[in-house]
Amino acid sequence: MDATFTVRELCMFLLMACLIVLVIFLIVLVVKALGTLKTVNQILEDAKPIASVANKRVNEVDGLLDDVTTSMGGVKNALHGNENLVQSLSSVGKAVSSLVGMLKKTD
Numbered sequence: 259m260d261a262t263f264t265v266r267e268l269c270m271f272l273l274m275a276c277l278i279v280l281v282i283f284l285i286v287l288v289v290k291a292l293g294t295l296k297t298v299n300q301i302l303e304d305a306k307p308i309a310s311v312a313n314k315r316v317n318e319v320d321g322l323l324d325d326v327t328t329s330m331g332g333v334k335n336a337l338h339g340n341e342n343l344v345q346s347l348s349s350v351g352k353a354v355s356s357l358v359g360m361l362k363k364t365d
Contacts, residue, residue: 321356322353322356322357325352325353325356326353326357328349328352328353331349
């Protein structure tokens with residue numbers, strides 16, 4: 259029994275075989291990508307509380323820096339004679355109390 263193949267039939271067979279291998283490769287790729295996406299989603303869910311705490315602390319520090327800037331401006335004004343020393347010391351006291359309050363919240 260003889261089997262004869264033309265060059266065209268052989269090329270079509272090889273092309274179909276390559277197409278089947280490509281489809282299998284893409285299916286494996288999609289399955290692995292879904293696994294990776296699940297892992298990334300879990301990591302992001304775990305990072306949400308950390309990000310919210312960091313955001314809260316940044317806002318507290320920003321407020322503290324505003325207080326310190328104000329008090330240092332008061333000291334500068336007092337040194338230049340634009341404000342009396344009692345007002346400057348009051349501003350510094352407010353900044354220190356803000357700092358102490360923030361440190362107590364973190365403990």
